[in-house]
Amino acid sequence: MLRELVRSQGERLPTNRSPRAPLDRRSFLMCALASGTALGELAVPACASPSALSSQSGQQTQNDEQFVVEAKFYEKLPNKKIKCKLCPRECNVGDKERGYCGVRENRGGIYHSLVHSRVCAAHVDPIEKKPLFHYLPGTVAFSIATAGCNVNCKFCQNWDISQSRPEQIPADYAPPQRIAALARQFNCPTIAFTYSEPVVFSEFLMDTADAGHQAGVRSIVVSNGYIQQDALRQAYGKMDAVKIDLKSFSESYYAKVVTGQLKPVLDTLVTLRKMGKWTEIVYLVVPTLNDSDAEFRGLAQWVKANLGTDVPLHFTQFHPEYLLKNLPITPVPTLERAKAIADAEGLHFVYIGNVPGHPAQNTYCPQCRKMLVERVGFTASTLLIRKDGSCPFCRHLIPGIWHA
């Protein structure tokens, strides 16, 4: 059970909630109990079902039209066609057709999002599960998703929601104010947009972030960073912290395994840096496909040169899933090799993820080398960083947002 829960390849949905199986009241209670047991240290409700989102609890509200709003990022073309300007794919979409993401549809020359307030997954997760290690450690995030994704990673662990159309997945109508209220109800200082790909539900993300801020709840996003610059500035400009899945440091990998491009993701990271957004990077190490020394070194050098040495970089363990079941789990020595290379290049905060109990899950002061945050599973069990963000031993300033 624990092993299932700690895997994060992208961020995996908790296994006790199948998106294709709507929960009844009994299942919801069992789900909550099971999650509460697994994540017992948190001492908070660990699971909220979509049913709990609906003001009419337990009632499926699949009226497709209530989730439809005009999309924000597109350009009209002749003959009722449109060009989507949300992600670098720039889908040219004819009337009655959808973009690559499957959740945006051209209706008579007007482009629409079909997933505003259409929440297909909702959970209370430790923020370390995103993973964000330098942002409010030990807190929980009210984590939500809609269907859809603008890439198609062959290793996706949440493919059953990310690669589906919204009509194919049970969902509830949960408007932004309702999400913000639930986050407060569950004592979550943050709302996390995660599990599938938040880029594709940008309109909902923006409105919910606004509602959250009005209610005193912050917003974080777990994203592939495959987004156009204008949309990035507008949508992720409303975020308080960002985690980007940098899936490889090679264009060919992005083309073959991700069905996307590397360059726009690197541009996203640079822009987020300029915007002053707290950003962490996850690199899923897939055996034989993106695990060479040269790639690790190239990545670390690029991060140092473009983002600085203080950006947390997480090397995480791959598990065979979806269309990539023929490869083994990433050996721990491979992850340690990646970390050693990034450390040697001068990055200060290089972590190993998805390996419970590994010492590289902890945060150490880059100056005095003392341990400052100890993590057990997804829990920050020890947090020694001072209120002003400095090391209690040498007063070195540790980058991050450590306390609410």
Add this chain to the structure above:
Amino acid sequence: MSALPSASRRDFLRQCLTGAVALGASRMPEAQQAALTAKSRVVVAHDPLLRGTGSTVDASRIQSLLDRAMLARFNRDRTVDTPLAAWRRLVRPGDRVGLKVNTLGGRGIASNLELVEAICERLQQAGIKTGDIVVWDRDSQEMERAGFKLSIGGDRVQCFGSDRVDYEDDLAAYGSVGSRLSKILTRYTNVLINIPVLKDHDGAGVTIALKNMYGVIHNPNKYHPNGCDPYVADLNMLPEIRTRMRLTICDATTAMYEGGPAFKPEHSWKCNGLLVSSDPVALDATGWRMIERKRAEKGLKTLEAEQRSPRYIVTAADREHRLGNCDPSCIEVVEINAEV
């Protein structure tokens, strides 16, 4: 002692091998056999009076046109001398037959109701139980908008979309494609008759038989880049589709040469025809040429010149896929016209 001449060990082995090849071939889908041996036959049937003096298709004339097309398709060995005999070559009592229609374009450019009714009529006459015929597409609402009346359960012809029964949980994968298949395909049918329409597609070039299988999977939006190549070919390689596919009856009563896949009346024409073949690749290649001819007639550029030539049709015929023939020299186009 046997009076028969004894075969040598070499002859015996040769005969066994020949037999094995013949047996193996007989179990292959017909399009693949055609790709390996004879020409693929595509029947192009026209009836200029299909609509009489009105705008709707005349039910009796389309039944008659369908009968003539089926006869032309199956009378190659001259043992098929009636339309019903042709249908009996295709299905057997006990089969559960799926009719995969195309309804995305609404009433203007969807599989024709009268045609589907005519096919259902002949299937029943060939011994298929009424309740074992399923008319289906991706979405029930789209089917209704195209004029189909939903029917679920009972002894009637079944008619509903994949949204009513969902998709398989497990992925079916081949090459570039990994998708969940409609349970209508996997659980309600063992025989598939494809009933696409003939139309232009802004991304893929044309959408006819092969691409109509996008309506079978849960994630078609993932397979539109690069003019749908090689996705369409890879999708049609899935065993669940390939082993069920028996025949394509393309509805070309109304066709579109530009502006698809949504219906654009200004770019459509009353083609008043049907295309029938067991080889979906040959049928697509033939339909593609028809659309190109119409484009030329209207003074439009070729699809190649517009950089949207349907390359997936060529891929479907390549050595990896062998789903049928696209080389014109390997396709026998049989043109028939209805009696006036």
